[in-house]
Amino acid sequence: MTTITKAAAIGGGVIGAGWVARLALNGIDVAIFDPDPQAARKVGEVMEGARRAYRRMAPDGLPKEGRITYAATIAEAVAGADLIQESVPERLEVKHKVLAEIDAHAPAEAVVGSSTSGIKASDMQSAMQRPERLVVAHPFNPVYLLPLVEIVGGEQTSGQAVERARALYASIGMKPVVIRKEIEAFVGDRLLEAVWREALWLIKDDVTTVEELDDIMRYSFGLRWAQMGLFQTYRIAGGEAGMRHFMAQFGPCLSWPWTKLMDVPELTDELVDKIADQSDEQAKGLSIHELERIRDDNLVAMMEALSKENDGKGWGAGALYKDFVERLGETKAKSGEE
Structure with a gap:
């Protein structure tokens, strides 16, 4: 290598x-x-x-x-x-x-x-x-x-x-x-920007709060995405007929006027203050460094759990995590570090 x-x-x-x-x-x-x-x-x-x-x-x-x-x-x-x-x-x-x-x-x-x-x-x-x-x-x-x-x-x-x-x-x-084609913001940030834009509208229009929106993500599809991504999740949602059935069943709703994805909410002082104040309340006094430690512990725990799945071979990020930890051990042995 x-x-x-x-x-x-x-x-x-x-x-x-x-x-x-x-x-x-x-x-x-x-x-x-x-x-x-x-x-x-x-x-x-x-x-x-x-x-x-x-x-x-x-x-x-x-x-x-x-x-x-x-x-x-x-x-x-x-x-x-x-x-x-x-x-x-x-x-x-x-x-x-x-x-x-x-x-x-x-x-x-x-x-x-x-x-x-x-x-x-x-x-x-x-x-x-x-x-x-x-x-x-x-x-x-x-x-x-x-x-x-x-x-x-x-x-x-x-x-x-x-x-x-x-x-x-x-x-x-x-x-x-x-990435196969050179475009601005690549793939990951394109997806994140779409979710972020919709989230800003939901907060601006008082449909939900910052904390409620995060809970909706982390108690539902966030868990699915973490281990299976978007398309494989929807393949399962299509039942035995798979992705074709899912597309036929849910594809038409994409034309319904649900989303404000093509519009951008103005980041007025009022909206920025609303989001910042709700974010402060959500943090419940935890500092940024404390939140970083919680985030890191959770990420390690999730990847560790995924590393044991799939008959011990690991699944998704867990498989890579398993190989990476083994490689760290091999590098440690070569370096003689205790």
């Missing part, structure tokens, strides 16, 4: 720090560049949470942790790196500036992955002399636990870079999915 000997993280915010945690806890050295004077503190807090989650995943011990260093420049950070993960703010002019500098100093064989949530690789490649090695590598938060990474090539991305990226991300326990 293709392995990463050194990685660089350009940007140490929530997503960048999540990448650092996943890489370092896989035993990979990571150099970080982030001009934020609070970067070390922020990354350190994410590392603390990630270590806690990984110790629960692998109670027999983890590999020797990769060394985390803070570089003074992008050039220093990317020197000798196999994988460079760019996680800077979602502004094209910022991406262009950072990617141009990465491109000027990175080793020729390095893969450059952008964590962008919606910008196309083709729109970022114009800043690079070696655009063929840039891929979108879009993860989901928390990066150190959620395994999916959407890989999207641009017009100038080489097939070799896409395949190498797929192998590199798989080597750190991720589930790379190569």
Whole structure:
């Protein structure tokens, strides 16, 4: 399997720090560049949470942790790196500036992955002399636990870079999915945006509250999606006749005027205050860090449970989790870490 000997993280915010945690806890050295004077503190807090989650995943011990260093420049950070993960703010002019500098100093064989949530690789490649090695590598938060990474090539991305990226991300326990067509926001965020848009209308129109809406999701279809996704869930809903019957039975309702999906509610101060106030009430005094710990514990527990299903082979994310934990153990044995 293709392995990463050194990685660089350009940007140490929530997503960048999540990448650092996943890489370092896989035993990979990571150099970080982030001009934020609070970067070390922020990354350190994410590392603390990630270590806690990984110790629960692998109670027999983890590999020797990769060394985390803070570089003074992008050039220093990317020197000798196999994988460079760019996680800077979602502004094209910022991406262009950072990617141009990465491109000027990175080793020729390095893969450059952008964590962008919606910008196309083709729109970022114009800043690079070696655009063929840039891929979108879009993860989901928390990066150190959620395994999916959407890989999207641009017009100038080489097939070799896409395949190498797929192998590199798989080597750190991720589930790379190569998106077949380059579109803004890719696939995951397109689906999330549709649900988010409808949810905003339901809150704005006082149909439900923030807490009630979250309960509706987590006590019903959220559980189904977590282990079987959308289409396989609906295949079962079609009974013995499967998906064709489901489509015939429920397809016509798609033309009914149920949804406001094509409209966007204005994010007025009133709506923002309503959502924020309801969210504060829902949290019941729990801090963000406390909620992150609860989230991580729940994610580990769900993946652990799924890892034991399917006659012990694991199911869905649980199968990948099972393989990943075994790989962590093998890496630990090779590193001699106690």
